[in-house]
Amino acid sequence: MKVVKFGGSSLASGEQIEKVFRIIVSDPERKVVVVSAPGKRNPDDLKVTDLLIDCADRALRLGDAGDLFHSVLDRYILIAKQLKLPEGIISRIHDDLLNVINGDKSSPDHYLDAVKASGEDNLAKLIAAYFQAQGVEAHYVNPGEAGMIVTDEPGNARILPEAYDHLFSLRSRSGILIVPGFFGYTENGKVLTFSRSGSDITGSILANGIKASLYENFTDVDAVYSVNPNVVDDPKEIKELTYREMRELSYAGFSVFHDEALIPAFKAGIPVHIKNTNNPNAPGTKVMNERKAVNGPVIGIASDQGFCSVYVSKYLMNREVGFGRTLLQILVELGLSYEHTPSGIDDISIIIRQSQINEELEQQIIDRIYEELHADEVKIERNLALVMIVGEGMRHNVGTMARASTALARAGINIEMINQGSSEVSMMFGVKEAEEARAVQALYREFFD
C-alpha cells in the first residue's frame, strides 16, 4: 500500500491531472493520494495558494476578497472544464470558498490558515470527482474526519502523536482516497496549516499512519541531481540516497525536501521515491534508511553562500574551562544561531549565517567578546561559502579527504576551514564565495567524472 503525493505543478491544469490519474490507476498499490493546490502552469503564472493569501489579506483589511475571489475560482473552473466535469463540482467549490472567505476573522492567523487550506481542499474534491467520472472508485477524505489532529500553531501546526492511530484506519476504506495536503484540524475543529512544503508533510504523516510500503512523491524533475545543474552541466542523477545524505545535502543548498517534512516517514522507515509526473517511467530517486548501490564514496556535492566566520583567539584559551560555552552564550543572548565551531588550540571560529548580522550587531559581537572573554583578537570574515561532499560511502573510506583536498589544491582554491566530525557522512570545506563554483566543479570532476 502506497501513499502518493503530487506537487502543485503536477496539478496545475486538467492535462496534468489526467497524467496523475493514469499514474494512480497504473498501480493498484497507490491507495492514498495527497494533493497540493494548483501550482504554476508556466514561470509567469501564479500559484493558487498565493492568490488565496492575497484574498485573505484583502478580506481582513476590507471585509471581502473582491475580484480575487474569482481569480481563485476561475482556476478551478478552467480545470473542471478541461476535465469535462459536470457543473456540480464547481458550485460545491464556489460555496466552500465563499464560506471560507466569509468566515470568522476574529483571529487573523487562524483565518489565513483556513483560507490557504482551501486551495488543497477544493482541488482534492475536484480530483475525487474526476476519478469518479472515469469510473474509478475514489473518495475525497477530509483530514479532520480522517483524524489528522494537529497543534494550534497557525502556519506551523504539528501533528499530535495520537493522530497516527486514527489514520491507520484509512487502510480499510475502499477505493482510492484523495486527501488534501498542507493542513489538519485541532481537537476543537479549527483548520491549521503546516509549515512550508506542507503537502509533503501530509504525505509523510499519512505514509507513517497507514504503514505504507512506499511514499511516492511526484514532482517535475526526473531525479535528484548529484550537484546543482546551474553549476555543473548535465550532472549525474542520484538513484538512491539515504535520509542522512539527503539531510546533509539539503543543508547546503539542495532543496529537494523541506527537512522536517520527511521525519514521519523516516521514523517509520518508509522509503520515499521522488518521481516525475511528466516522465513517470524515469527511475527517479529513492530516499531510504540504507542504500545498496555504492558508486564511489561521494553521492552528492552541495554548497551554500552567505556565511561568515567570527574568529576569536586568546593565548591559553584552551586552558580556560567554560570559554566556549561563554562564547556561545554571548551569541545566544544576541539572538544568533551558529552553524559550526572549528577550533585550534587557542582560537575558535564560529560560522554563522551572515543574514543574521548587520554592521551594528557585528560591532556588538566584537565588543562583547573582547570585554567578557578578554580575547586577544576578534575578527569577522564575511562572504564565505560552505561546500559539502556527502556520501555514506565515505565512512571508513581512507583517502576521500586526500582526493577532495587535492582536487581543491589543483584548482588553486584555498581552504579557509574544514569540518569533519565523526559522522563521516559529509566533509565540509569553507571557501571564499568567489571560489564557490570553481570548488564545486573541481570536486565534481574528482568524484563523478
Add this chain to the structure above:
Amino acid sequence: MKVVKFGGSSLASGEQIEKVFRIIVSDPERKVVVVSAPGKRNPDDLKVTDLLIDCADRALRLGDAGDLFHSVLDRYILIAKQLKLPEGIISRIHDDLLNVINGDKSSPDHYLDAVKASGEDNLAKLIAAYFQAQGVEAHYVNPGEAGMIVTDEPGNARILPEAYDHLFSLRSRSGILIVPGFFGYTENGKVLTFSRSGSDITGSILANGIKASLYENFTDVDAVYSVNPNVVDDPKEIKELTYREMRELSYAGFSVFHDEALIPAFKAGIPVHIKNTNNPNAPGTKVMNERKAVNGPVIGIASDQGFCSVYVSKYLMNREVGFGRTLLQILVELGLSYEHTPSGIDDISIIIRQSQINEELEQQIIDRIYEELHADEVKIERNLALVMIVGEGMRHNVGTMARASTALARAGINIEMINQGSSEVSMMFGVKEAEEARAVQALYREFFD
C-alpha cells in the same frame, strides 16, 4: 641586556656550573642569571627539589627532617668542593636550610613552598660565591628584595603587575645578578612558589621586567626537534619558531616549555633562545613573534594520546538554537573540560581528554545527553590520538591539507576527525591511537624528507 636561565641538569654538579660560568662571562650582555635547584646528574639521581619536598613532608609529620636534611645539604657540599669554594658558603647554606626547615608550620602549604624555594635560593648564593671566587663581580639577588611580588597562592603564585616596575631597576645594578628561580614574595613577606617550570617563569618575568633584548633558556638539548625523536629517527632541528607555533606544538605532546611560563616574555615581545649548556655553540632554537626563515609550510609535527570523542547525533539538531550551548553546559556541570567540537549538520563530536572520565561518569554523560537533549544517538569512542601539523607557513598555502591527507591515505590511515579553524597555523587530525606513530611518520616523510 640578556636574561639567562639555567635548568636543573645544567646546575647539577660543579662541572656543570663551570660550564655555566664560561657561558655567562663569554657575553657581557648576559646580565641577569636565573638558576634552578640542582637537578639530576644521571637518570637514577634525585632532584634537590624532590628531596626538599620529602624533607618538608617528614618535618610536617614528625617535627624534623631527620637524615633528609643532610641528603640535601650534601648536594651543596659536594658542588662547593668540586668548585673549590671556601667553607663560609656551606655554613651559610646550612644555617639557611635549617632555618627554613625549622620554620613556621602553621600553614603546611606555605611551609612547603618555603622549603621548596630554598633549593633555588641556596644554589643562587653558591653560584654567586663561585663567580666572585673567579674574580667576576656577581651578586646574589633575593627575589623579595628585587621586587618579585606575587599573589598568596601556594604552589601556584602569580606575579603582580606592579612587580615589573620594581624589577626594571635591576638594570642599573652593577655586576652579574644571580637570581634564584621558582619563587617570589607576597606583599607581607611570605615565600610562595610558582607552578611547574617555575624557574622558566622567573626568567620570563625578569626578561619582561628589565626589558631584556633576549631571554636565553639553557637546557640539555641542542634544539627543539621538528618531531618526537622517539617516533622519527634523527629528526630535523627547528631553528626558529613563533610563539604561536610553540604553543600549538606544546599542546600536543611537545614539552619544550610549560605554556604559561613564556607569557611575560611573549607579551613584551622578547625572543626566547633555547640553547644547550653542554653544547653552547649549537645554534639552538629561537622562539619569537615572527620568524623569517620559511622552510616549507610545516615547522613541526606533534601528537598526543588519551583523547576520546563524545558523538551526539540528532535529526534536525542544526535547527535547534542553543543545542551546542546546552551540550557544553552538561559537560561543565560534570566538571569536564573539552578540547574541540567538530560538527556535521546533525551531529557534533566533543573531543575530551579521557583521563577525566571513568565508566560511571561516561554513563552519566550519555544519560544526561539523551535525557536533556533528546539525542537520537550518543556514543563515546575512546583511545583517539590527535596529530597536529604546525607552521605559520601554512597560512594561505594552498595544498597543505592535500599533501597531509594524501600522506595519511597512502599510509592507509583513516582520519576520524579533522579540525582546521581559520587560524591556519595548525591542522589537526584525529586518528586511532594504534595508528598515531604511523601517522606522525607519514606526515614527517611528506613535509621534512
